Amino acid sequence: MIFECTQTLLSLHGKGTLQVVAYFVFIEQYRCKNVCRQWENIGNVISPLDSDEEEDGEDEEPSSSPPLEDQLSDFRQQWKAELTSKDDDTSTSSRRRRRTKSSSSLGEGSSTNDDKAYSLFMQGVDAERNGEMFEAIKFYRQAVQLVPDIESKIQSISGFDDNSSSESDEASDYGEEGEVNNVTSQLSAMSINNLRSTCEKQFPQKGTHISKLPLELLLLVFRWVVSSHIDLRSLEQLSMVCRGFYICTRDEEIWRLVCQRIWGSTVFLTKDCITWRQMFLQRPHLRFDGVYICRMTYVRQGEQSYIDQTYKPWYLVEYYRFIRVFPDGAIIMMTSPESPKEVVPRLKTKSVSGEGFVKGHYRCIGNTLSAVLQQERKETESGYQRYKRRSDRNNNSSILKEQIFRVEFEVSGSSRHNNTKLEWKHYSCETRYASSNMATVSDFDHSTFNPLLFSRVKSYTRTAVSPL
Template sequence: MDGSSMSALMVSSNGHFPATQALQLWENGVLKEREGSMMDAITCYRQALKLDEGVEKTYRRKVLEDLRLAKQLRELKIDNGSGGDKNEAETEIMAGEEGHGTLKDQEAEEIKPCWILDMLPKEILLQIVHHVVRTSSESWLNLSLANSTFNALCFGDPAPYKTFAHDIYALQHYDEASMMLNGVSNLDSLETTLWQGDCAKMLRERPYVKFEGIYISTVNYLRHGANPEGSLSLIRPVHMITYYRYFRFYPDGTCLRLLSTDQPSFVVKSFAHENNVRHAEICHWSLSLDDNFSRLVITRSNEKYRFQETLEIKNQAHKRHHRFMWVESCAFDKEDKRLDFGMRNEKPFYFSRVKSYVTRQ
């Protein structure tokens, strides 16, 4: 391939080199961020990084160079008493200064740049990431999208993973009987044995219950109806039945359970302990060490029976620990006689984050 062909490939469809186009996109992102349009800014930043991974450093160098040149121009001494002709550069400077006050006024108004990411040490920036991670997992992700520096600190350093793991696993409840049967008396020691301090790996492999949202199972099935009395039709009507199961978990080991035909848009916003949701039941939950910590047991009881629902925590594509699969559902009477319920129509639960549910501090 000759040089002209190579140059043609390096130029984008609009006639700009990728690096130049990336710089323009990054500058547009900065303008959008100043206007408060964060989502548009992030879109521009992402597109720029796809074209040139080093665009942020290029932009910083360009801004610093522009500031240096501007400072040099302001420091130029124009000798009005020399009587000589001004050269072309001086004429341009004077023309640019018209309508913008004197040089002394501009020096007084000069705002020096503050490159905070360059000024602050890594330890301080990690403390910022630490506090954001403790606020919510969504804030952690959003911070990583701010720029390449925070992206590296959020996902390239083990400290944020350690913070998140410490917070989320400290809120999990484990069945004591399961721990005794497996000979486990100290979960911290077990963590060290299994994951050897690799918190990122532990978060990928060790399931946990999420508290910042709600788990919803949508069940649809067909039911044959009956013909009206006196009808001679041989075709029986078919009804589509839809109902929903809701679970909201709390760090104190309780959860709110609801079986309803009401859609999530009517249920989610007020689904909380303090609202005394009609027909909702207060249950208790715990995790078992069986199947790599993935077994979740939910119990509730009334005057006659003790109900137990067992679910398994699974991934949903790239979303970790996002889905509950049914294992079994049963009840025990006062004599401990077991009654199993059919699972034919039941569907998995999927997690949906709800901003108003954020509880971690």
């Protein structure tokens, strides 16, 4: 009996208060009758009654107990049936009322196409939530064919908020529960394959928002941002726009192309570098969005004056050395007394020419940069130069043919930034003469040379010529 009452109370959990009170009243009445009957039996034991009364009591008890239990079980079953039917009617009426309200809100005098489109769109929503993407696309397509702007209508009237739905979907996709404890780990766990939408517009606008672009076109735009200059600083700034852009900027395809552009197509991932972005951050490499500059000074003794023999002049000579590297292996080096403000704009392209410029090609192995440079010689010469060349040839004097510079640097960084310093390891000059076909090599003491420090130049990456 107690077990059946407990089951009934569990089934009534969450029901109305009056229903539970009525059930307790019925149980209390039944319990009082049994208590009175027990006290009557106790009184019969203390003061025995007549045999006739005992026989009547004995006949009366078994005859009265079963009907009460039957009534209680019948009442319980009837009560359960009424509650179940009432809940079904309530849910059905609320669902019908919600559907009727949404469909009627589509506009006064809405046609049958609006109702069909709404029904198909909601079926697509249910299918998408269940993971049936192909079925959802089919329902969406049919709904849009009937009413092209069915999605905007549903969003404006039925409270179908795209922001809340996208946030809930992304939360379920990315496993976000509660407050974010570690933002970095959560963002690194995101994948572009699970991305539903790249971004959302904050303010209403008439034009087409960038979130309407397909993911493939957006990734192509990001490749144009990196461009052939390997401008990854702009890519990092782009990742701070929103979470969708952050995931797109961490696409492995973009970073794979960057690594292959720097170290060649034969580069591959290792155990130490499990991702292409990690390889780019850990391995030493050159930067292409600026120029390496160093300031050199030395002291030179001047000519002694014939007026004052005690005066010995000394001159402090100052000049600058510039090095610009390109992703295709080209390198430009210039030594000039001019200030960086005047020289840096001239190093924007590889077609620069003039006195003091030497061009060549470089190769970077590990953290060592090796380059061979040569000064371009003009084919045209003046009449005086031709006369000078003929006179030197007749005098059998040496004629300078070309000079080849060989330099080696070690790519290092500072305490704040990596790959921003080039330290000298080797510097030599090979001079070849045309008359004797002989060559002399001069090695310079690079211990007194200052390292070249990187300086970013915004104008170098302002325009993109080709994508990554």
